[in-house]
Amino acid sequence: xxxxxxxxxxxxxxxxxxxxxxxxxxxxxxxxxxxxxxxxxxxxxxxxxxxxxxxxxxxxxxxxxxxxxxxxxxxxxxxxxxxxxxxxxxxxxxxxxxxxxxxxxxxxxxxxxxxxxxxxxxxxxxxxxxxxxxxxxxxxxxxxxxxxxxxxxxxxxxxxxxxxxxxxxxxxxxxxxxxxxxxxxxxxxxxxxxxxxxxxxxxxxxxxxxxxxxxxxxxxxxxxxxxxxxxxx
Ligand code: ADP
Ligand code: MG
Numbered sequence: 001x002x003x004x005x006x007x008x009x010x011x012x013x014x015x016x017x018x019x020x021x022x023x024x025x026x027x028x029x030x031x032x033x034x035x036x037x038x039x040x041x042x043x044x045x046x047x048x049x050x051x052x053x054x055x056x057x058x059x060x061x062x063x064x065x066x067x068x069x070x071x072x073x074x075x076x077x078x079x080x081x082x083x084x085x086x087x088x089x090x091x092x093x094x095x096x097x098x099x100x101x102x103x104x105x106x107x108x109x110x111x112x113x114x115x116x117x118x119x120x121x122x123x124x125x126x127x128x129x130x131x132x133x134x135x136x137x138x139x140x141x142x143x144x145x146x147x148x149x150x151x152x153x154x155x156x157x158x159x160x161x162x163x164x165x166x167x168x169x170x171x172x173x174x175x176x177x178x179x180x181x182x183x184x185x186x187x188x189x190x191x192x193x194x195x196x197x198x199x200x201x202x203x204x205x206x207x208x209x210x211x212x213x214x215x216x217x218x219x220x221x222x223x224x225x226x227x228x229x230x231x232x233x
Contacts, residue, residue, distance in 0.1 A: 003069065004165055004196045005031040005054060010063035012049050012219075023049050025219040026063065033164070036188075036197040038207035038227070041216030047200045050216070051169045054198065056084045068164070085113055089158025091168040095150040097142040103129060103153045104138040110161045128156035132186060148179035155186060159195075166190065169200045177205075184209040185233030205231070 012024040023046045031037065039047050052058040053065060056072055065072045067083060075083065097106045108125035116124070129135050132152040134145075142150050151171060158166055168187065172180035180203075188209050191197045201207050208231040215223035 002033045003030060004033050004035075004067070005029065005198075006064075006066040007053075007060075008064040010050075010053065010060045010065060012046070012053065012058075013061045023219050024053075024060070027219075027221050029214070029221060029224075031196060031198065033196055034191075034194060035212060036191040036210045037199070037212040037214050038210035039198060039200045039214045039216060040202060040204075040207055041222075043202070045216040046219040047216050048169055051167050051198065051200055055088050055090050055167045056080055057090070081113070085110060085161050087163050087165060089155075089161070089163040089166045091151070091154050091158050091166065091171045093170040093173040095142065095147075095154045095174075097150055097154060097157075099142055102139050102141055103134060103145070103149075103156075106142070106153055107156045107160055110157060114161055125156070125160055128160045129153070131159070132156045146179070147175050148182055151175065151179075151183050152186065155183070155190075159190070163195075165196045165198070167198050170202070171199065172201065172203070172206055180206060181233070184231075188233050209233075 007027055007029045010024055010027040013020040013022045027050060041047055053060050068087060104125050107128050108121040111121040111124060126138060129138050132155055134149060134152055134156065137145050137149060172183050175183060184206055187197060199210060207213055208227055208229060210227055211230060213225055213227050214221060
């Protein structure tokens with residue numbers, strides 16, 4: 001089992017008009033291949049900030065972040081873009097699909113950056129839509145399908161470049177209970193198949209699908225423990 005994520009004394013401050021706002025105060029965190037952790041914590045405790053750093057969407061102010069053994073701060077922009085595309089899939093609360101593109105185009109978009117030929121992009125994106133049960137909706141736009149289907153499409157998009165890690169920031173935050181259980185069943189299945197997963201949620205019932213619970217408070221990791229009453233789909 002390899003280490004996928006390792007942070008050492010990670011801090012983040014945001015510059016504001018009134019000076020620097022410290023948000024993360026020194027986070028040490030390790031995630032091994034195959035793990036599935038749920039990050040919980042009050043609003044404003046730094047969960048999204050942490051996830052954005054893990055996803056290489058943002059940089060820490062100080063401390064070390066190693067992704068699959070490589071120190072992210074030392075990667076060139078090209079190397080970083082490559083890691084972001086092929087190692088990590090990001091799923092957001094608001095789905096973040098392109099409204100004017102159909103689901104197939106949305107899912108195939110990351111492969112454009114991978115410079116895959118059009119026909120292969122289409123084939124691979126269609127495979128992903130099949131995996132999440134959306135093949136019949138491939139030609140529909142996001143607004144023509146339900147919220148749960150949009151999130152499944154976003155998960156297919158996150159998977160299309162075959163990452164080893166999925167980062168999901170409140171992926172069920174906009175969904176009703178039944179739909180959110182469906183999304184968690186899908187994420188649980190992906191973890192069973194070998195994908196490493198970090199999920200942010202404020203709902204205990206959603207967190208219990210994970211194997212591990214990581215709790216943030218005021219920019220610090222205050223608890224990290226196994227989930228004892230794990231929910232299975
Ligand atoms: P959470 O996801 O746990 O709700 P966030 O990581 O989104 O928390 O935010 C933590 C704190 O950082 C909040 O006080 C928020 O207002 C602040 N913050 C987040 N992003 C920025 C930003 N880009 N600029 C300034 N402050 C920010
Ligand atoms: Mg957040």
